[in-house]
Amino acid sequence: MSDFFEQLTSEQRIEVERQLAIYSNGVSEVIPLNELKIKVAKSILKEKPLKIKLGLDPSAPDVHLGHTVVLNKLKQFQENGHVIQLIIGDFTGKIGDPTGKSVARKQLTNEEVQHNAKTYFEQFSKVLDMDKVELYYNSKWLSELNLEDVINLSASITVARLLERNDFSERLSTGKPISLHEFFYPLMQGYDSVMLESDVELGGTDQHFNVLMGRHLQEHYGKEKQIVIMLPLLEGLDGVDKMSKSKNNYIGVDEEPNQMYGKTMSIPDELITKYFNLITDLSVEEKNKISEGLSEGTLHPRDAKMLLGKTIVRMYHSEEAARKAEEHFTTVFQKGSLPDDIPVVEWKGDSEVGILDLLVELNLQSSKSEARRMIQNGGVRLNEEKVSDVNVLVTIIDGLILQVGKRKFVKLTK
Amino acid sequence: MSDFFEQLTSEQRIEVERQLAIYSNGVSEVIPLNELKIKVAKSILKEKPLKIKLGLDPSAPDVHLGHTVVLNKLKQFQENGHVIQLIIGDFTGKIGDPTGKSVARKQLTNEEVQHNAKTYFEQFSKVLDMDKVELYYNSKWLSELNLEDVINLSASITVARLLERNDFSERLSTGKPISLHEFFYPLMQGYDSVMLESDVELGGTDQHFNVLMGRHLQEHYGKEKQIVIMLPLLEGLDGVDKMSKSKNNYIGVDEEPNQMYGKTMSIPDELITKYFNLITDLSVEEKNKISEGLSEGTLHPRDAKMLLGKTIVRMYHSEEAARKAEEHFTTVFQKGSLPDDIPVVEWKGDSEVGILDLLVELNLQSSKSEARRMIQNGGVRLNEEKVSDVNVLVTIIDGLILQVGKRKFVKLTK
Numbered sequence: 001m002s003d004f005f006e007q008l009t010s011e012q013r014i015e016v017e018r019q020l021a022i023y024s025n026g027v028s029e030v031i032p033l034n035e036l037k038i039k040v041a042k043s044i045l046k047e048k049p050l051k052i053k054l055g056l057d058p059s060a061p062d063v064h065l066g067h068t069v070v071l072n073k074l075k076q077f078q079e080n081g082h083v084i085q086l087i088i089g090d091f092t093g094k095i096g097d098p099t100g101k102s103v104a105r106k107q108l109t110n111e112e113v114q115h116n117a118k119t120y121f122e123q124f125s126k127v128l129d130m131d132k133v134e135l136y137y138n139s140k141w142l143s144e145l146n147l148e149d150v151i152n153l154s155a156s157i158t159v160a161r162l163l164e165r166n167d168f169s170e171r172l173s174t175g176k177p178i179s180l181h182e183f184f185y186p187l188m189q190g191y192d193s194v195m196l197e198s199d200v201e202l203g204g205t206d207q208h209f210n211v212l213m214g215r216h217l218q219e220h221y222g223k224e225k226q227i228v229i230m231l232p233l234l235e236g237l238d239g240v241d242k243m244s245k246s247k248n249n250y251i252g253v254d255e256e257p258n259q260m261y262g263k264t265m266s267i268p269d270e271l272i273t274k275y276f277n278l279i280t281d282l283s284v285e286e287k288n289k290i291s292e293g294l295s296e297g298t299l300h301p302r303d304a305k306m307l308l309g310k311t312i313v314r315m316y317h318s319e320e321a322a323r324k325a326e327e328h329f330t331t332v333f334q335k336g337s338l339p340d341d342i343p344v345v346e347w348k349g350d351s352e353v354g355i356l357d358l359l360v361e362l363n364l365q366s367s368k369s370e371a372r373r374m375i376q377n378g379g380v381r382l383n384e385e386k387v388s389d390v391n392v393l394v395t396i397i398d399g400l401i402l403q404v405g406k407r408k409f410v411k412l413t414k
Numbered sequence: 415m416s417d418f419f420e421q422l423t424s425e426q427r428i429e430v431e432r433q434l435a436i437y438s439n440g441v442s443e444v445i446p447l448n449e450l451k452i453k454v455a456k457s458i459l460k461e462k463p464l465k466i467k468l469g470l471d472p473s474a475p476d477v478h479l480g481h482t483v484v485l486n487k488l489k490q491f492q493e494n495g496h497v498i499q500l501i502i503g504d505f506t507g508k509i510g511d512p513t514g515k516s517v518a519r520k521q522l523t524n525e526e527v528q529h530n531a532k533t534y535f536e537q538f539s540k541v542l543d544m545d546k547v548e549l550y551y552n553s554k555w556l557s558e559l560n561l562e563d564v565i566n567l568s569a570s571i572t573v574a575r576l577l578e579r580n581d582f583s584e585r586l587s588t589g590k591p592i593s594l595h596e597f598f599y600p601l602m603q604g605y606d607s608v609m610l611e612s613d614v615e616l617g618g619t620d621q622h623f624n625v626l627m628g629r630h631l632q633e634h635y636g637k638e639k640q641i642v643i644m645l646p647l648l649e650g651l652d653g654v655d656k657m658s659k660s661k662n663n664y665i666g667v668d669e670e671p672n673q674m675y676g677k678t679m680s681i682p683d684e685l686i687t688k689y690f691n692l693i694t695d696l697s698v699e700e701k702n703k704i705s706e707g708l709s710e711g712t713l714h715p716r717d718a719k720m721l722l723g724k725t726i727v728r729m730y731h732s733e734e735a736a737r738k739a740e741e742h743f744t745t746v747f748q749k750g751s752l753p754d755d756i757p758v759v760e761w762k763g764d765s766e767v768g769i770l771d772l773l774v775e776l777n778l779q780s781s782k783s784e785a786r787r788m789i790q791n792g793g794v795r796l797n798e799e800k801v802s803d804v805n806v807l808v809t810i811i812d813g814l815i816l817q818v819g820k821r822k823f824v825k826l827t828k
Contacts, residue, residue: 095565145561147598151509154595159573160586162594172574180576180597181568187594188561 008041016041022076026277028205029230031212036227039199050082053198053226055189058093058116059108063123064250065312066234066243069278070202071127073231084133087192088117091142092185123253126316141195142188153187156220165209186210190217193226200227206242234278239268257313261325264309269301272308280311327378331386342409347396355392364404379405422455430455436490440691442619443644445626450641453613464496467612467640469603470534472507472527477537478664480648480657483692484616485541487645498547501606502531505556506599537667540730555609556602567601570634579623600624604631607640614641620656648692653682671727675739678723683715686722694725745799756823761810769806778818793819
């Protein structure tokens, strides 16, 4: 292979290393890295884009941030001119679960599959340039297989090897039934790679076994073997389970800005860095700065989460939506998070008073102009609602809480 | 079900019991016997023959006596008006072994399959009335199955259940590979029963797992479940392994009478009764008499084997061929089995002498008429060759051996 790399110009070699650094960044595993290097080099030499495969379950069209871990990786390939192959696993979707035991895997109609694919497309377009994506339905080739083909396919793999898959071996040893047809799901997924001659397949670490099957089957059918890139799984809002719709611990890419932001604020502190790294488009430098700030204690976890929420809303909606979501959160969700020890001050002035006068009178600001700036910066709240009008007349009621900046609070009595 | 039997006349009930006694005679197992009784009863009540299935491997057309154990059982069903379904497993034959590891399972062409089926037919006709047999090739339906069908089929069975098959469990535990496609052979065999709606399937005890699969799959596909009749395996000439072509310990139904007879003589004594019981058409009374004779010592094993050989040749050739084979055996193969202590008598008479005179002169027979009867009964041998002509002139040579009956020997010197 050293001969091969000698055909590259030094610029091309630098380009290979540059791409390789991007693709291998933030992943769990590249199997094997040296082959990926060769594929990238060949692609550059022959000006032929690599085919990057991602298989999709047609029954779960709600794309959430867990999916974007892999979408962001696909985007990196796309930005470097490679071709994305999205495969809707409609064949299995149409079969459903033949044992009828799984309610989750119900049989889908053609219309449902089409609809779900469309939904994927819309949601993926938030990350990928969908005009440059190739879409496939695997029923196209899987429905053409007959028993003889299936037997040839099955001859490529041993039962022992299939039983190596974690959930299979566990079920066999604990006496929980594995129906024989379940052995076909990894084989079918792998066969997709044979048909599409994929160069790289992406998958979460829980897909390790299935994604490697593509590599195995390509070899069996005399094709060039795909590279497998395993991506870390993103824990959901509970911080325990993988983000998924069924666990209801997810943030959907289609969710409203306020919901997205609010859900982000609910993640456990220890996940903040991982979320930044895996699902935001911040630069590596920015990500590192946040990570350092958190570990050194100079960045408050809540502030980091607010930045995370704002970043996510900005990515899937807009800058404006992100700002508004933050505002909404601070006005609505920070209610109840007031300090317990707010100093109480008796108000002896008029029962209606301008906000600027009120702030100066209570010594919360040293001047009206300072008070005006503070309001304009969004730093003044009345009963946890942000004050935006510097000329507002405040009606003094018993228990009214004034907040200035993050830490100054006063409760009024009459 | 008691209601059901009440619909039968008492004559019909007797007929049910009569057939049941025949079918269950000499078998290893009937699974389950009570269901067979119901099937037979229904068949009698509705005057509808049962469908009796036997699956055949298209790659081994040399039918041997091991096969006739099951053929004789089929014949019993046929004699009672039921329909025999012979299934040539050509689908698997045409696939061969996709791993290419087994030389034994090479891929067969259509022509080879047809030729082998024809060979089966010819050989089976020695036992069954082939005009009343239905012949099927399972590629007819198996080649029509697509991946979806295969998945539905596979969903009917668990991996644990398949691993219960002796050879699978042994190979898995000893780390010998089981290729996934091997799981399909029992499923395909079982699917044949689904398609043919077989009522009864016959198989050797080594087919226990595969034959029960038909019952299992019929239930899965909502059909009436077949009865399984397991037949004992016939050990081959070595007395150790199951009779099979590959072990070269078999007697083929197409073999020459002399070979058939000679091979039979070579079986170990302890198998004589089993051979009589499983592969001859003698009546139960005759079989029992032989068995008793052997255990009481009144029947010499060699004589029993000669009767066995003669019976087998008579079944697959003719009475005449049987007689000749015995003769040939006694002249050729019994050479060297003469007693060591033959009395030597000096011959002082003519150098040529009539056989009757010779016998009387030597006091081997008391009269010429007695000598004549003995020759006519085949009891006189010269140098181990049976004398059939009472008028033959014997040339006296040194060392000539005369045998009369089983135990009288004389060696002549001049």
